[in-house]
Amino acid sequence: MTLAIDVHGLNKSFGDKHVVQDVSIQVEHGRICGFLGPNGSGKTTTLRMLCGLLTPDSGAGTCLDLDIIGQANAIKRQTGYMTQKFSLYEDLTLEENLMFSARVHELDHRKDRVIHALKRLGLVERRGQLAGTLSGGWKQRLAHATATLHEPKLLLLDEPTAGVDPKARRTFWDEIHALSAEGLTVLVSTHYMDEAERCHEIAYIAYGRLIARGTADQVVARSNLVTFNGEGPGIDRLSGELAARPGVEMAAPFGAALHVSGSDRAALEAAIAPYRREPFRWTEVDPTLEDVFIQLMEGAEDNFR
Amino acid sequence: MNGFSATRVWAVLIKEFKQLTRDRLTYAMILALPVIQLLLFGYAINSEPRHLPTAVLVQEDSVFARSILTSLKNSAYFDLVAQAHTPTELDAMIRRGDVQFAITIPGDFTRRVARGDKAQILVEADATDPSATGSAVAALSALPSQALAADLKGALAAKGRSQPAFEVVVHRRYNPEAVTAYNIVPGLLGVILSMTLVMMTSLSVTRETERGTMESLLATPVEPIEVMIGKLAPYVLVGVAQAVIILAIAKLLFHVPMMGGWIGLTLGVTLFIVGSLALGFLISTAARSQLQAMQMSFFYIMPSLLLSGFMFPFRGMPAWAQAIGQMIPVTHFLRVVRGALLKGQSLSDMWRELLALLAFVCVVTALAMARYRRTLD
DSSP states (O other): OOEEEEEEEEEEEETTEEEEEEEEEEEETTOEEEEEOOTTSSHHHHHHHHTTSSOOSEEEEEETTEETTTTHHHHHHTEEEEOSSOOSOTTSBHHHHHHHHHHHTTOSSHHHHHHHHHHHHTOGGGTTSBGGGSOHHHHHHHHHHHHHTTOOSEEEEESTTTTOOHHHHHHHHHHHHHHHHTTOEEEEEOSOHHHHHTSSEEEEEETTEEEEEEOHHHHHHHTTOEEEEEESTTGGGGHHHHHTSTTOOEEEEETTEEEEEESOHHHHHHHHGGGOSTTOEEEEEOOOHHHHHHHHHHHHHHHHO | OOOOOHHHHHHHHHHHHHHHHHSHHHHHHHHHHHHHHHHHHHHHOOSSOOSEEEEEEESSOOHHHHHHHHHHHHTSSEEEEEEOSSHHHHHHHHHHTSOSEEEEEOTTHHHHHHHTSOOEEEEEEETTSHHHHHHHHHHGGGHHHHTTTTTOOTHHHHHHHHSOSSEEEEEEESOTTOOHHHHHHHHHHHHHHHHHHHHHHHTHHHHHHHHTHHHHHHTSSOOHHHHHHHHHHHHHHHHHHHHHHHHHHHHHTTOOOOOOOHHHHHHHHHHHHHHHHHHHHHHHHHOSSHHHHHHHHHHHHHHHHHSSSSSSOGGGSOHHHHHHHHHSHHHHHHHHHHHHHHHOOOHHHHHHHHHHHHHHHHHHHHHHHHHOOSSOO
16 A cells, blocks of 8 residues: 655744644555644644645655655645635635636636536535625535545545534535545544544644554554443532542543543542442443543643643 | 723723734834834925036037036036037937936027127926926026126126126926926826725735635645736736726826827836736735735835825935935836826837836846745745
8 A cells, every 4th residue: 555645753833832743644545534633733734734835844755655845836736625714715606716726726627527516515506606605514515625626636624524514514524435435535634533433544643743543443442541431310420529539530421421531440440439339330331532532632731741 | 771881991992902012013014104204205305406417508619608507507406417419419318308407508609699689598498397497497597697797898798787698598398388287197197006006916915815715725736926927917907997097087188298109108007017016916925914015005105106206306306315216116107108298208218217117027026926925834
């Protein structure tokens, strides 16, 4: 398998803020890689470095076998980039926005491609509408259609589904998987755990450092996290009390239940021992991706400070 | 009813003041620009120009002729910068705008003075800008009674006292009736074009940055020069339309003479439109917000009005201000427009001004390309 993205040791600072530190990412052709991490962890900066919008301070690598520094323009031709904030022309119509993209990429059969894209969006009737008047979900779909109009080989998506309803998100991911099946490589940043689980693999970045990589199962398995699920009336009220006990790294209510996690099994068992009484029932469960990420995030924060 | 709350006023006031201090560059400009402009224009502008370049054609080498020239020099209005040998040469100098005045002392001058036979000298003034020549022409009235006072001895002295020894004939060329509109209306072409065009394009890139569309644009393969040409081209049409409308109004309502020079005028208008648009584009690559872009445009437009020769005579300014004026494209464009319309200048008369405009286009385009950021860094 060849790598669509292969970058090593990327660094980027803005002023005295070291936003991205020694990040290395490898993504195979045709794979969907989820890019996760807390707000301000450097996801957007990394994506921008991959598509030539920012120049890394140090580090090197290739996207689609093209050098990310020297051949940024060639990468742009074959890459679709969807920005976090809607960045199409609000004072142009849907059709005009797509047409602009088609012309900038020097596509052939522009009219047909644009009409086809509008049909797929289900927006043919509204093609004369100004993009600025669309609702958030439709703007996202238009941005997605624009980013894929020139049939890129690599798709970089920066929180594409923020503020989008569940049905539209489902449709969006179905499309991503369909494109990936045709050989498109996707790097997508997200905060949604269900979306992370839909990716072939995930990369977790926190405070500028890449701290976990692999499939969702691998990341969970490697975390060595032990999680107990507590049930019983009023147990969710105990989260603060439990979180303060030694050995408990995290206690979070899930509806009426409570997830208590820690990486040291013995210490964790000792911590919940006083609560192993009626009316509470405790069972060991597999940690969720979210449990793992919150643990990773807190660990990374400690390293960082 | 909510009533009036001083606390709420205070809340808005504090918020506004904090936001003001966040955008330091913009407000530093608001404070610094007036000071710069005050000093610049305060020292530069002089509506009564002296030391105007003057060419002379002396057709007789005589004591009287030399005395007249000395007297002209002493008036401080005339700087004798060139000596013509033929009337054609003298005419070319004033047509090209090398000199403001052309003075001819005819071959029979001494003889006529001696005989008391209507001795004359001819002063031709380039009156395209009436205010540039007004004071100097007024100063000429004292010349006949004073210039030869020391030279007229004996019998001639008596003649000199009873009536002036000679007469000064003044020709106000290119604008004999000293109609201000003939000078101002062609000048307005340059001013209006730069105001609208520089400002329009100065917002073009900053608008993309402010709206966030720059990120998408930069992610496409489009090259800087492609962005620049694509963004400027529609405004070239706007500029040409403006120029045609202004010239039509100049002709129909103000009856500005149009002596010819159409090729030069067309070239000049085109270069000036492109140069102004390119300058706007350069501003928009440097400004970080639309407000800053507007301020920078105004900073350009002020000297374009005041130091270009549009409002005040160019030759009235001190040398350093003229040097600044030479850097402003409006200065050269005004000379092209006035030269073409009022003087009927041909290409050979105005090629230097056209070259200056071309140089401006090239330099500004190169700077804009160097400044245009291909990344968000």
